[in-house]
Amino acid sequence: MKKIAILKAHSVIRDMIVTTLQQELINSEIYTYGPDDLKVNDNIGSKADMVIIDLDINLDIHHLIECYKTEGKKVVVWTPTTTNPALPCLFKLGLHGYFYNGMEKEELVHAIESIFNDKVYVDKELAPVLLDEYISTVSQEPKRPCDMFTNREWEVIELLVKGYSNEKIGKHLFISDKTVKNYVNSILKKLQLPDRTNVVLHAIKNNWFYI
Known part of the structure; x- marks a missing residue:
């Protein structure tokens, strides 16, 4: 039984999140805590396997994150806006995980399941902000692992990093859209990542490409 704690002030949105998770994640227990609960005891989520923290909860977010990371929990932050200045540091x-208010029900469930399967999930709406931060800090010298991808797969990853669509990648490499999709699926499988956005973030984070 997976236990999920949601640290967010009571609202219609919180109620909708809880209802969705209770319906879709039947083998999970959902707990909710508002800021007043946490002021009394900031370790209130200690019985949870995953803690989802709303960035608007008006408490010391970094302190909460540090506590839960120390306890070995899966920590997720949830932001209602893509312009939150704390995002790059976080x-x-x-x-x-990094969640966003605009997530659809299916996305939310998929994200939580992915995290419980030891993957990192970044909402696609947050990718530009987070990618900019990595671009500004990575080395200019690419460091790519040997024997992980074919030469063609490396070419596809490079074009993904540049923001190319499948159609544009196909035209650039003179291959069909179907072939591009096959390469992208192969890359996702090798990296065990949920989508192309996370492939780009993974590539930049690991200094495979410099923009």
Whole structure:
């Protein structure tokens, strides 16, 4: 039984999140805590396997994150806006997930399941902000692992990093859209990542490409 704690002030959105998770994650227990609960005891999520922290909870987010990371929990932050100034710093902490208010029900469930399967999930709406931060800090000398991808797969990853669509990649490499999709699926499988956005972030984070 997976236990999930949601640290967010009571609202219609929180109620909707809880209802969705209770319906879709039947083998999970969902707990909710508002800021007043946490002021009394900031370790209130200690019985949870995953803690989802709303960045608007009006408490010391970094302190909460540090507590839960020390306890070995999967830590996720949830932001209602893509312009939150804390996002770049939070991304550097290497948390398990970065959620956004615009997530659809299916995305939310998929994200939580992915994290419980030891993957990192970054909402696609947050990718530009987080990618910019990595671009500004990575080395200019690419460091790519040997024997992980074919030459063609490396070419596809490079074009993904540049923001090319499948159609544009196909035209650039003179291959069909179907072939591009096959390469992208192969890359996702090798990296065990959920989508192309996370492939780009993974490539930049690991200094495979410099923009």
